Amino acid sequence: MSNTGADAGSSLSAHRRERELAEATDGRVADVLVVGLGATGAGAALDAAARGLDVVAVDAHDLAFGTSRWSSKLIHGGLRYLASAQFDVAHESAVERGVLMTRTAPHLVAAQPFVLPLTPLVPRAQASLAWAGFRAGDMLRLAARTPRQVLPAPRRLTATEARHLAPSVRSAGLRGGLLSWDGKVTDDARLVTALARTAAAQGARVLTRVRVLELTGTGARIRDELTGEEGEIRARAVINAAGVWAGGLVEGIRIRPSRGTHLVLRSERLGTLPAGLHIPIPGETNRFVLVLPQGDGRVYVGLTDEPVEGGIPDVPDVPESDIGFLLDVLGSVLDTPVAREEVVGAFAGLRPLLDTSGHDGRADSPARTSDISRRHAVLTSPDGVTTIVGGKLTTYRRMAQDAVDAATAARGLPAAPSPTAALPLVGAAAPGRLRALSAPRRLVRRYGTEAEAVHALAAADPALAEPVLPGHPVTRAELLWAVRHEGALDESDLLDRRTRIGLVPADRAEVLSVAREVLAEAASVRP
Numbered sequence: 001m002s003n004t005g006a007d008a009g010s011s012l013s014a015h016r017r018e019r020e021l022a023e024a025t026d027g028r029v030a031d032v033l034v035v036g037l038g039a040t041g042a043g044a045a046l047d048a049a050a051r052g053l054d055v056v057a058v059d060a061h062d063l064a065f066g067t068s069r070w071s072s073k074l075i076h077g078g079l080r081y082l083a084s085a086q087f088d089v090a091h092e093s094a095v096e097r098g099v100l101m102t103r104t105a106p107h108l109v110a111a112q113p114f115v116l117p118l119t120p121l122v123p124r125a126q127a128s129l130a131w132a133g134f135r136a137g138d139m140l141r142l143a144a145r146t147p148r149q150v151l152p153a154p155r156r157l158t159a160t161e162a163r164h165l166a167p168s169v170r171s172a173g174l175r176g177g178l179l180s181w182d183g184k185v186t187d188d189a190r191l192v193t194a195l196a197r198t199a200a201a202q203g204a205r206v207l208t209r210v211r212v213l214e215l216t217g218t219g220a221r222i223r224d225e226l227t228g229e230e231g232e233i234r235a236r237a238v239i240n241a242a243g244v245w246a247g248g249l250v251e252g253i254r255i256r257p258s259r260g261t262h263l264v265l266r267s268e269r270l271g272t273l274p275a276g277l278h279i280p281i282p283g284e285t286n287r288f289v290l291v292l293p294q295g296d297g298r299v300y301v302g303l304t305d306e307p308v309e310g311g312i313p314d315v316p317d318v319p320e321s322d323i324g325f326l327l328d329v330l331g332s333v334l335d336t337p338v339a340r341e342e343v344v345g346a347f348a349g350l351r352p353l354l355d356t357s358g359h360d361g362r363a364d365s366p367a368r369t370s371d372i373s374r375r376h377a378v379l380t381s382p383d384g385v386t387t388i389v390g391g392k393l394t395t396y397r398r399m400a401q402d403a404v405d406a407a408t409a410a411r412g413l414p415a416a417p418s419p420t421a422a423l424p425l426v427g428a429a430a431p432g433r434l435r436a437l438s439a440p441r442r443l444v445r446r447y448g449t450e451a452e453a454v455h456a457l458a459a460a461d462p463a464l465a466e467p468v469l470p471g472h473p474v475t476r477a478e479l480l481w482a483v484r485h486e487g488a489l490d491e492s493d494l495l496d497r498r499t500r501i502g503l504v505p506a507d508r509a510e511v512l513s514v515a516r517e518v519l520a521e522a523a524s525v526r527p
Contacts, residue, residue, distance in 0.1 A: 003422075003518075004320070005452060006453060006481075006484075006485045007201055007322060007426070008307070009200065009201040010162070010197040010198060010200050010201035010485075011182075011197070011200075011242065011387065011425050011484065011485040012196065012197060012200055012206060012213065012485065012486055012487030013484060013485070013487065014483075014489055014523075015209055016200075016488075017206075017208065017209075017487070018209060020205040020206075021205075021207050021210065021224060023093035023205065024056045024205050024207065024233050025222070025231035025232060025233055027234070028234070029219075029234045029236060030054045030055060030233070030234065030235040030389075031048070031053040031054040031055065031235065031236050031237065031413060032044075032045075032048040032053050032054070032055045032056070032235060032236070032237045032238075032239065032404070032407065032413075033055075033056050033057075033058070033219060033233055033237070033238045033239070034048070034055065034056070034057040034058070034222060034234035034239045034241055034406075035057075035058055035059075035194070035212050035215060035220065035238070035239065035240050035241060035242050035249065036057035036059060036066075036240070036241035036242040036243060036245075037057055037058070037062075037063050037064070037065075037190070037208065038064060038065070038066050038067060038068035038192060038241065039064070039068040039191065039192050039195065039393055039396035039402070040068075040241045040243070040388055040391065040396050040399045040400055041057060041239075041241030041242070041400075042057070042063065042195035042199060042206075042431055043119075043194050043195055043240055043396045043399065043420070044057075044239050044399075044400040044403050044404055045057035045196070045199040045204045046196075046198050046199035046202060046204070046398075046400070046420060046423075047400045047401050047403075047404045047418050047420050048204070048239075048404045048408075048415075049199050049202035049203050049204040049483050050199075050202050050419050050423055051404070051415045051416045051417075051418065051419070052415075052422055053413070053415060054203070055075060055199070055203070055205065055233065055494060056204070056207065056233055057196075057200070057204055057205065057206050057207065058208075058210040058211075058212065058233070059120070059205045059207070059208050059209075059210065059222075059432055060206065060209070060211035060212065060225065061209065061210070061212065061225075061314070061322045062208050062487075062489070062492070062493050062497055063189070063192050063193050063196050063206075063208060063487060063493075063497065064188065064189035064192035064193065064497050065242065065314075065351075065477075065497070066242075066243050066245070066350075066527040067243050067244060067349045067350055067351065067352060068188055068191075068192050068243075068250075068393065069188055069189040069192070069261065069496075069497055070188075070191065070316075070347050070348060070349025070350075071188045071260075071349060071393050072260075072262065072290055072292060072300065072302055072303055073184055073185050073186075073187065073188055073226055073292060073294075073300070074112070074182055074183065074184055074185070074290075074292075074393075074394075075096075075097045075100055075101070075109050075182070075183030075184065075185055075393070075394045076093050076097065076183070076392070076394045076431070077090075077093055077094045077097050077137055077140050077141060077144075077151075077182055077183065078090030078091065078092070078093030078094045078097075078137075078140055078394075079134070079136065079140070080131055080286060081093065081114070082133065082137070082140070083133065083285070083286040084138050084154050084286075086375070088375075089375055090140055091140065091143060091144070092395055092398060093394050093395055094139075094140040094141060094142045094143065094144035094396055095398075096394050096395045096396075096398055097109075097144070097146065097182075097394055098141075098144045098145065098146035098150075098185045099397060099421050100183065100185075100225070100394075100397075101145070101150050101151070101183055102146065102150060102426055103422055103424065103428075104186055104397070104421070104422075104423060104425050104428060104470050105185075105191065105194065105424075105425050105428055106186050106428060106429070106430070106431060106434070107186075107427050107428055107429065107444065107445065107447070107448030107449070108186050108187075108190060108194065108427070108428075108445070108446075108448070109183050109184065109185050109186075109191075109277055110183070110184060110186075110286040110445070111150060111151050111152065111181050111182075111183065111184070111273070111278065112182055112183065112184035112275075112276055113152075113162050113165070113180070113181055113183065113275040114177070114179070114180050114181070114182065114275055114276045114277065114278050114290075115132055115157065115162055115165045115169075115177045115179055115275045115277055115278070115282070116167045116177055116178040116180070116277075116279075116288075117162055117166055117169045117174060117177045117277065117279075117300075117333055118153055118162070118174065118175045118176045118177055118178070119169070119170065119175040119332070121174060121280070121282065121332055121333075122280055124504055126280065126285070127178070127183035129142075129285065129420055130178055130278075130280070131154075131156070131408070133286075134154035134178060134180040135154060136153055136193055136247055137180065137182075138151075139288075140154055141356075145249065146370055151182075152181050153181075153185070153231065154179060154180040155178075155179050156177075156179075157176050158176050159171070159174045159175060159176050161176075161177065162174060162176055162177030164274070165177070165179070165273075165274050165275040166273070166275060166277055167272060167273075168270045168271050168273075168334055168335060169273050169277070169333050170333060170334060170337070171335070172458030174504060175394050178278075179275070180278070181407060182369060182429070183394075184209075184292075186445045186446055187290035187392075187446065187500060188393060189497040189498070189500070190446060191393075191425075193429060193497075193498065194425040194426045195396075195425060196289050196487070197426045197485075197486065198336055198423070198425045200345070201224075201426065204463070206487070207421060208487060208489065209224065209225040209226050209489065210222050210223070210224060210244075211223045211225050212249060212418055213230070213408065213508060213519060215238065215240065215249045215250065215385060215483055215497075216238070216383055216384075216385065217238055217383040217384025217385050217411070218234060218235065218236075218238070218384075219232060219233050219234040219235045219238065220232070220233050220235075220238070222289070223262050225281065226489075231345055231351045236411050236413050236471075237309055237384075237386070237407040237408055237410070237411040237413050238384065238385045238386065238399045238407065239385075239386050239387075239388065239403050239404070239407050240385050240386065240387040240388070240506065241387075241388050241400075241403065242254075243350075243352040243389075244257050244312050244350045244351075244352040245312055246352065246387050246389050248312075249385075250381050250387050251381070252379075252381065253311075253379065253389065254354070254355035255352050255389060256307065256353050256354070256355035257307070257308040257312065257350040257351060257352065257353065257354060258306065258308065258351040259304060259305075259306045259308050259316060259322070259348050259349070259351075259352065260302065260303040260304055260305060260350075260351060261302060261304045261306075261319075261322035261323070261326065261346065261347070261348040262300045262301060262302030262303050262346065262347055262348070263300065263301040263302065263323060263326050263327070263343050263345070263346050263381060264299075264300060264343070264345030264346060264347070264503050264504055265298065265299045265300075265301060265335070265338065265342060265343065265344065266297065266298065266342075267293065267294075267297050267298060267299050267346060268301075268410075269299070269338060269342055270291070270299055273291070273293040273299065275293075276291050276292050276293060276299050277290065277291035277333070278290065279329055279330065279332065279333050281329055282332070284331070287305070287480065288292065288325060289301065289302065289303070289329040289330060290302055290303065291330065291465070293495065294505060295442070295445075296473055296474075297470060297471050297472055298503070299328050300480070301330055301487050302326065303326075304322045304325060304326070304348075306322065308350060310340065312350065312400045316348040316349065316350055317348065318346040318347065318348045319341075321425060322346075322348070323343060323346060327340065327343070331391065335397070335419075343372050344504045344506065345504040345505060347503055349410055350443050351392075352389050352390065353389075353390055354377045354389045354390045360490065374387060375390055375391070376391030376395065376398075376399045377389055377390050377403070378387065378389040378402050378403055378406045378409045380407075380453075384409035384410055384411055386406045386410060387451040388400075388402070388403040397420055397421065400420070401418040401420060404418065405418070408509075414508075426448070426450070427448025427451075428448055428449070429445050429448060429449050433449070434448065434449070437449065437451055437452055438455070439451035439452045439454070439455040440455065442473055447481075453480050454477055454478060454480075455477075456476035457477040457480060457481060458475055458476075461477075464476045464477035465477065468514045468515075469501060469507055469510060470513050472501060472507065474499045474501060475494055476514065476518060478498075478499060478523070479498075479499070479514070479515060479518040480496050480522060482494055482498035482499070483519060483522040483523060486498055488519075490519065491512055491516055491519065493503070494515045494518070494519070495508050495511060495512070495515055496508075508516065
């Protein structure tokens with residue numbers, strides 16, 4: 001351990017990037033090249049490095065730049081997939097949820113309670129079906145061997161109990177509620193950062209702002225987006241984990257993106273929320289709008305499942321139709337509906353679903369993207385590039401393992417079995433140790449065992465201890481930590497991914513100058 005409180009091997013910085021990019025393009029041949037540093041790509045880099053392989057992992061933008069930062073922040077147990085008879089997907093989700101909550105990331109993933117309010121819009125038959133589903137979800141927990149103390153049992157609520165957990169719900173006609181539990185990650189982008197840093201600690205070269213111009217089974221032609229210089233990275237095995245952009249790198253891969261939109265509200269608009277909400281979507285038997293308190297002065301409301309046609313943007317737009325739909329469903333259970341002007345932010349992510357339709361893009365095509373299986377697929381091109389698509393945030397680890405298994409097998413590369421189901425991520429520790437840390441609980445939930453070091457930065461300098469934005473808990477010390485140890489290279493990395501301040505455009509604009517000051521200060525100090 002260094003005197004900064006961070007493991008030097010896991011620390012990502014501009015200086016480390018510059019050195020390792022030079023190494024990666026000096027003509028040597030790596031064992032594995034991973035393209036894409038979302039959850040699956042960072043997970044694949046970790047999986048391969050943890051097996052003792054020499055790994056280079058690149059992304060054209062930043063860690064968690066794409067779909068991985070736009071999720072509902074939930075680590076699902078697979079309940080939704082039971083309803084569509086995808087029993088293997090449901091079980092896999094429950095198992096991977098348990099791995100995260102009990103072994104690899106208990107500092108980042110914890111139990112989240114949800115209330116389904118039984119309003120007059122929820123018929124008794126639908127309530128009975130939902131209750132049966134929650135009980136089935138608890139059986140998934142049992143089958144995955146996740147302890148009861150980690151995920152409590154579902155139970156029925158009286159109207160009084162439901163109002164206590166969901167005080168903004170309309171009381172007229174409320175006949176009770178259903179309480180259920182699932183996993184929730186503190187921040188999906190922070191999970192990806194932890195994965196990338198853990199991969200770096202295992203020896204992987206993790207390189208952001210490195211765009212792949214051409215990909216083959218033996219490597220890639222790349223461009224350093226910071227300097228414009230081009231080069232070549234050579235590798236014995238290549239994994240394409242570029243998500244919705246995967247089809248642009250390898251011929252024959254067809255992605256059918258699905259847009260998931262969330263709204264951002266100020267917490268005071270809905271009052272104290274001890275639990276999240278499941279709000280049934282009218283006319284649907286197994287889809288809900290979710291109300292997700294974040295603990296940082298914000299609440300997310302989502303999500304949609306809409307097909308996307310045309311090109312894939314770097315940052316998806318949020319159509320007004322999605323906003324209106326979510327507000328309508330949310331308003332169906334509230335005393336006072338949320339007005340459009342009370343939506344302070346909105347974001348959308350594109351799920352990289354594998355298109356299994358006919359070659360004309362229409363034959364045998366599902367009517368809705370919500371009907372497409374969430375199973376992941378591993379595909380190997382004729383020249384040996386292994387592509388991983390589909391799946392979801394919860395199952396990133398298994399997806400990464402399968403991708404590395406396939407890539408090493410396709411290229412005849414010896415590799416040990418994956419150890420990642422028992423490999424703690426940076427900051428992870430047993431619950432007792434986490435509780436004993438001398439740092440604010442909010443920092444522990446974001447940094448785990450590194451919380452004390454982040455807190456010490458603020459304690460040593462009062463200027464670093466102040467929140468960078470009124471009403472939001474992030475401090476200047478956290479921005480500095482992100483530059484020194486988490487690979488943040490510019491203000492977008494700081495505000496949009498290492499912290500989530502940027503989800504509210506007005507907040508982002510207010511803090512932009514502070515982010516630039518921190519970057520300038522960090523650059524003036526030699527490593």
